[in-house]
Amino acid sequence: MEISVRRGSWVGFRFDSKLQFVAVLLELLLILSWFEAATGKYLEEQQHQKDPERGSRNIVSHSCIHDQILEERRRPGRKVYSVTPQVYEKPSIANPLHNRGRALLSISNLPGERGNAKQPIRIYLNYDAVGHSPDRDCRNVGDIVKLGEPPISSPSGTPSCNPHGDPPIYGDCWYNCTLDDISGEDKRRRLRKALGQTADWFKRALAVEPVKGNLRLSGYSACGQDGGVQLPREYVEEGVVDADLVLLVTTRPTTGNTLAWAVACERDQWGRAIAGHVNVAPRHLTAEAETLLSATLIHEVMHVLGFDPHAFAHFRDERKRRRNQVTDQVMDEKLGRMVTRVVLPRVVMHSRYHYGAFSENFTGLELEDGGGRGTSGFYHIPPHTIPHKHAC
Numbered sequence: 001m002e003i004s005v006r007r008g009s010w011v012g013f014r015f016d017s018k019l020q021f022v023a024v025l026l027e028l029l030l031i032l033s034w035f036e037a038a039t040g041k042y043l044e045e046q047q048h049q050k051d052p053e054r055g056s057r058n059i060v061s062h063s064c065i066h067d068q069i070l071e072e073r074r075r076p077g078r079k080v081y082s083v084t085p086q087v088y089e090k091p092s093i094a095n096p097l098h099n100r101g102r103a104l105l106s107i108s109n110l111p112g113e114r115g116n117a118k119q120p121i122r123i124y125l126n127y128d129a130v131g132h133s134p135d136r137d138c139r140n141v142g143d144i145v146k147l148g149e150p151p152i153s154s155p156s157g158t159p160s161c162n163p164h165g166d167p168p169i170y171g172d173c174w175y176n177c178t179l180d181d182i183s184g185e186d187k188r189r190r191l192r193k194a195l196g197q198t199a200d201w202f203k204r205a206l207a208v209e210p211v212k213g214n215l216r217l218s219g220y221s222a223c224g225q226d227g228g229v230q231l232p233r234e235y236v237e238e239g240v241v242d243a244d245l246v247l248l249v250t251t252r253p254t255t256g257n258t259l260a261w262a263v264a265c266e267r268d269q270w271g272r273a274i275a276g277h278v279n280v281a282p283r284h285l286t287a288e289a290e291t292l293l294s295a296t297l298i299h300e301v302m303h304v305l306g307f308d309p310h311a312f313a314h315f316r317d318e319r320k321r322r323r324n325q326v327t328d329q330v331m332d333e334k335l336g337r338m339v340t341r342v343v344l345p346r347v348v349m350h351s352r353y354h355y356g357a358f359s360e361n362f363t364g365l366e367l368e369d370g371g372g373r374g375t376s377g378f379y380h381i382p383p384h385t386i387p388h389k390h391a392c
Helices: 021-047 066-073 185-205 233-237 290-305 345-355
Strands: 102-104 123-126 144-147 173-176 206-208 245-250 260-267 273-280 327-332 337-342 365-367
Touching: 066 260, 123 185, 185 206, 185 245, 185 273, 185 290, 245 290, 260 290, 273 290, 345 365
Parallel strands: 123 245, 245 273
Antiparallel strands: 102 206, 144 173, 260 273, 327 337, 337 365
């Protein structure tokens, strides 16, 4: 059974032709939530049907550690991302503001948007680093590799990671490699298939202002997290042909049921992600985890595209002026606690329309601050925000 997202429900909306990135934020919020709900529902059903002899090895959910990674990157001396200005195709002179930002293709292709300069996003996947980091990639059974940054003064192997820890541990420990953690040919084939499908999904779903000429990256430091990935010299000197976003792929181990994680590492002059690091754990590159992995990779690449506090800080209007406020903390009387909500005007407007929430008490789209299927943390959506019926 394949999990998919029904975007057809958007077609009936009468969107203003000036719909820009803030509306896309809402759509990404909704899609992210749909995938979390759909994945959870489907896999819970499958758990009751699985072979009891193999059931203990089946992964039925993904624990996202994006928030823990963000805390790690805030440590003193850590460089969160580099900035490399890009040149973009100029929008049409007739409607220059209509063509800026990002939009879902189902919206940008509506009548009146025929002259839109936005094009399907081009994601370039680089696999050069897979299996080539001796201190972080598992090459042989019994290898001891780093997760995060273990203390240099401690003996190699201590503290040791608990591979089955729940909740998963992000890092700062030494991992003892097993056969499942080695990215052999079969796992690499599954990796390319899954990420290729992810890139195709975004190409069908998301339109952006295309980079004019080659996408150029800085290469000032390693791109990403957990040691990162060094950018190829040609990406810096010559740029990347036919690309709007470069994803550097690794297959380093994780703990618990974290299938993958992803972060942005380079942005353009407007704060848009142009390079990111995606890591997929080899032990989850299996036939049993294939459906969950597909949903997980879309979820994680969304963190690169915008579900990140650094992206929130760079949100801009159609004139590319920085937004004064993206989120706000308010007291939810029903829940009896403080909640964080996205308060961008168009997000509020389209949320009201989508949910029929026209009460004056509806002031924004709530973000997660509790637990639930690995979505705890500031940059996810709580289950009660979007009812289960919206999952396909």
